Amino acid sequence: MSSASSLSVDKRDIVALEGVTKRFPGVVANDSVDLAIRPGEVHVLLGENGAGKSTLIGMLSGLQQPDEGRILVDGEPTAITSPRHALALGIGTVFQHMMLVPTLTVAENLLLGGPWWQRPKTEELEARVAEITRTLGITVKLHARVSELSLGEQQQVEILRAMVRNSRLLILDESTSMLTPKGIDELGALMRRLVEQGLAIVFITHKLKEAAAFGDRISVLKLGRKVGEIPPERFRALGEQVIISEIVELMFGKQKDDPEAAERPVRTIHAEAAPLLQVHDLGVAPTDDAPGLSSISFDIRPGELLGIAGIDGNGQKQLAEALAGQRATAYGSVRLQGATIDALSVGERRERGLRYLTDDRLGEGTVGTFPVSINFFLKQVGAAPFWRRGVEQRAEIDKRAAQLVREYDVRTPSLKTPVARLSGGNIQKVLLARELAEGAKVVIFNKPTYGLDLANTLASRQRIRDTAARGLAVLLISTDLEELLSMCDRIAVIANGLLVGTVENADDARTKIGRLMIGLAA
Amino acid sequence: AEVTSIAILTPEEGTDYGWNQQGIDAAKAAAKAAGVEIVMAQGLGYGDVRPTLRELAADGASLLIAHASGYNTAAPEIAKETKVPVAIVDTPTGLEKGLVADYTLSGHQGAYLAGRLAAKMSRSKSVGIVVSGEPPSWNSQSAAFAQGVKAENPDVKVTYAVIGPAAYSDAAGGKRVTESVIASGADIIFGQGNGSSFGMLQAVETTKAGDGGKVYFIDVIGDKTPIDKGFLLSSVVWNIEPVYAAMIADLKADTFGTKSYSIGLKDDSVKLLKTAAIPDDAWAEIQTLREDIISGKTKIEPVYDAAAVRALMTSVAQ
Amino acid sequence: MSIDTAPSAGATALDATAAVVTRRDIQHRLLMTLGPILAALIIAGSILLAVGVDPLAYYSFVLKRGLLSPLGIQQTLTRMAPLLFLAAGLIVAFRAGMWNLGGDGQFLLGAVTAAASAPALVQVMPAWLALICSFVIAMLVAMIWSLVPALLRAYQGVNEIITTLMMTFLGTSLANVLVKLVFRDPGTTVPQTRTLPVEDRLPRLFDTTITSGLLLGLVAIITVHLVMTRTAFGLKLRIVGANPRAAIHAGLGVPKLTVAVFAISAGLAGLAGAVDILGVQGNVRADWNPAYGLAVIPVVFLARMNGFAAIGFVFLLSVLSIGGESAARRLGVPNHFTLVLVSIVLIVLALAEYLDHRYNQSRRELKR
């Protein structure tokens, strides 16, 4: 199944990797990887968290240098020494983490990189952008400050940037993780048009359906090694279900056909039980860079899973932060087990059992330079048995941390490794472990599986279901409709800071939600 | 007691044509005359000199001259601790037999004469005093200068300006403030201020008086003749050598610490510098005034307090 | 700015197998400290040669006078007392990510209040009690002085580098005004505060001239180190320092912690002023400003905000400043050369520490 390009240089390859190895302290991120990237192909790269996908991209875009092996560009062995060099070679990358300057406008971000003495050529850019957006069918606000854009919009800007740069090879590292189903479909169509124009695309995702729907060729990484490849000929010959089950086998060994299509267990929620969380007429004032919330009301009963669907940037984060106490509210009230918690601080709400799993794991979820072990206990600093009379008990901390690392399968070189060095998915596991710790009554999950590989996504979803099954109230915010449909009892749709409707998760839920999201009545 | 070596401690290097240099030069001369060794510790700053004092004492100095008012708390303490005699400034009440002597140097008599001279020579009938700080010894000279001016001619205006606190090295400030004072009409500047006095000198050299003529500078403590470009009118020069010589003699005679030493016009330890810019008749009148002071006919009381000096200036300015 | 709190090489090993490693670690530490100093001395030595001074003679005086003679070492240890307090205060602030650059103003105000209160208090109470009261007053005044930048930072988000720098300019002037106009000793012509008699100052250690302030300084900095590295409170401050948003997310009371950090940091700076006055100086003169803060800041960074390492660097700084003055005097070099020497030592140490850190990091992680 492995490609032949490792032996002979194929002239059709824009870029080829031969035996590329990259080591970091404590890990081999890429272990003699061979890869061929051709024009006219969407090459999907799959692999669990920490498999080494982003590292591979880093080497292609000049951020990292391989320790062993070589990279061929147009058949010539080339050391890609810097991002500038990569751009000159026609390699444009949309990175996993946002790479725009938040204080500059979209136009200024697109202009970055020109000769330093020049005036920015704004008119030229506008013309060019108009041309590209027309053929691609997207719109961008050129003169908006990047910090005012939603993450989805920012991702579009980054794709546009790669296009403005005349890239021959476009790399998209988990670019769909922030998009709605509609956005994902649009991106897929866009990729198709681009490869038809002769581009090569490398597309990284954790969603196997996307891989099957958009890809031409699939490579799978595992623990830094390439464990398999499905070339286009085979790809075209197979149906979606077959491809998915083949990938699953490559990644995880033998399993059932579509692991994501898990059946939602029917659960009984006692309608008469008093709600655990009651939100009444909650409002938040808008700020420079975020929309506000108006008149949000909902209840969640013990054991109930309420989902919030909506396009990213419509107030989901504001809602989560207002509930957690991180954001000031303008009016309205929040009750936990019947008692109002409006006047309580973040810490006090947590003590009463309100947990919030943030979607910004590096920005606020963790302290990047601190060891993994300490990051498990960031919200419990001072609590027994990890601290006694204010004094740190390192043995207790390490013991419990080691237990959590095993239980949640956190891949880390050691407990002492600074948490920022872990892959995104593994950081996410640290957060999950932290929020599901004892004492929780109501848990708010904000995009809990964002960036997780399939196995971890499934495991996390199961954990969330178990959480609800233990009698907790769960609020699940996600842009992934499948996720919501597979887990929630009810799903509310948020748009422009307003809850536009709530639907029971029955057979017709998908259409109802779709209508709500595009502004129609359910 | 036997005197084998003396040591002098100064806050800055002894190359400032002023306080530090006069101290160093005088100590050298006095030591040479008495045939004793001299140790110079210069540029010690205004911080803690106890380490240096202790070390010099341990190295066998027979006398430690702490040549800065900032050293007069530390030095007597080290004297008691090490039993090595010290000389301090500006502390007449601190005498202790065999251990601590004081020399309070005030050039107020000379500054008074300088004031008389300035009033005589000012064409614009306006003179300025520029200082970089307000330590007691400068205050007494500022005050006496103003009194001299007023005694000579009550109509002459005296303008007083302080560059700013701790601005000893602010040469640009010295120049800027001096230029302003000149612009307010002064054509003679009485300047005091270590490093910043070079800025004052520069201002005098590069700024014309209101009538388009030269502005003159009157310096204090040292003699800047070697670096003068023809703008130095005079200087209240201090000669500290007799003081140090007397200290050495008192040490030998075991009478050290029984009296305060001072400088004055009488033995020329304070004198007005004669330059070519001073006309002979004016100089002759100044010499007569000098005699009057020595004889006690004219009395000038030193004013050490900054607020009092400023109050005095306010009254003379009107 | 981020403070790298990654575990450093100095972790204590307890089991027997690790003892060997520890000895090698100590050797390595020694090498990594002495090596750079040697390099710095060679660079500084060439400057000396250029101005016609024998570097070897210079350095032997520095060593002899700053370290090896009984008198010299006593002076060096005495000089350390205020520096240790300042370093302790900076460790708290820097670990919590607050750039308190106003140490000098806080130091001076602490010094002035201690100098004003102690001589008055000894009149009415036992000396030891008067000293304690003066320490407390100095600490409180410095804390209050830090409230403006603290509150601005905590509740308005105003950057504390600006405000603390401004407050230090203001504090220096205010200290002068206090000395000249409020607490002035009427008995002297020199503007200074009343002098605390030598016998009422902090006792000296044994039969030496070393002030017991040294012990207080050591206690302060070690306490700070342990609090910052071993307690929940210290960890909270470090979280605020390393990622303020994470601190908010974790439910820490960031504004209150911010004010606490400033208060502790400034309080320690005030105590530094007090320990210098009550232990050594006895009074404050107008325009007195030893500007210790400026020299201590780089030292704290070099020590990576580790209290024990800071003690070592403060010791080195004291040796250089005490020995450097003596050597300069003996060889006729202006005392300014000491500044040049300190500067070169700081730069070379920073360079070496960086290389060592990188080397250590890769080596340790590869071992796992």
Next chain:
Amino acid sequence: MTGLFGEIFLSALLFGAVTAAIPLLLAGLGEQMSEKAGVLNIGIEGMMLAGAYLGFVGAFYSGSLWLGFLTSAGGGIAVALVMALLCVRIGLNQIVIGIALTLGLEGLTALLHHFQFSRSYPRLPAVDVTVIPLLSDIPVIGPALFRQHLSVYLAVALVFAMGYVYRRTQLGLNLQAAGDKPAALDVAGIDVVRTRTIAVLTTGALAGLGGAFLANVGAGLFIPFITNGAGFLGIVLAMLARGRPVWVLFGALLFGVCLSLTTAMQVAGINIPTDVIQMLPFLAVMIMLVLFGRRASLPAALGIPYERGAR
């Protein structure tokens, strides 16, 4: 107006305010450039001292102020080069190196002065002024503002030039990106280290020029420690100015005017201790901060060394 506050005196005060403001302006503009690009340059005082000393040496031996400015810029750049190498290229702590450089240059320039000038204290001749026709005839303001050395006009022109660079050129974008999100600049194909190095070297040049102005125009001579904390004031000005060069100009003038006010009050015979008056500009700024202080808009990556691909 006659008497104490005659026209000549008032215009001398204003002239003095401008002269005192220019070094602060240059230092502030320089610091602003570094900070924009994400480098906190605490060594600016040292760069000013190097510029003051070398600027004086250049002007004194060549007899040309302009040559002095040239050598001063060279001196500032030389010190900045050390900073760029240590703090930008290999990422050493900016505060340690900045303070070390300041201490070292205080010592070094004092040492050089001692061996070279401490007997002769050479001084430069009066600087010649460029008179701007018409404007210079306005009473009081004319002689103060429009009879200045050419370098004063150039320094003010620089304010607007810098504003242009920041807002209208690619370099301006690059600098802001280097300070706000260096990784984004890097992947856009611009070398972050090089951008920051350019910023730091420019800071060195400007600080050097500021030092030279202080020594050659402000004082007409060099003495040890002549900068007296001007570099630290420059840091404060740059931070208060929030990235806008014009605000640095306003801030510098505020300080200059306050200094002249001190003199004015004394000449008027108002008996206030100078220490109290000296506190005024700082008090004014602190009160402004208390009243209007809002979230500081300092660059997000200020003080953090950039390392490509680091996690």
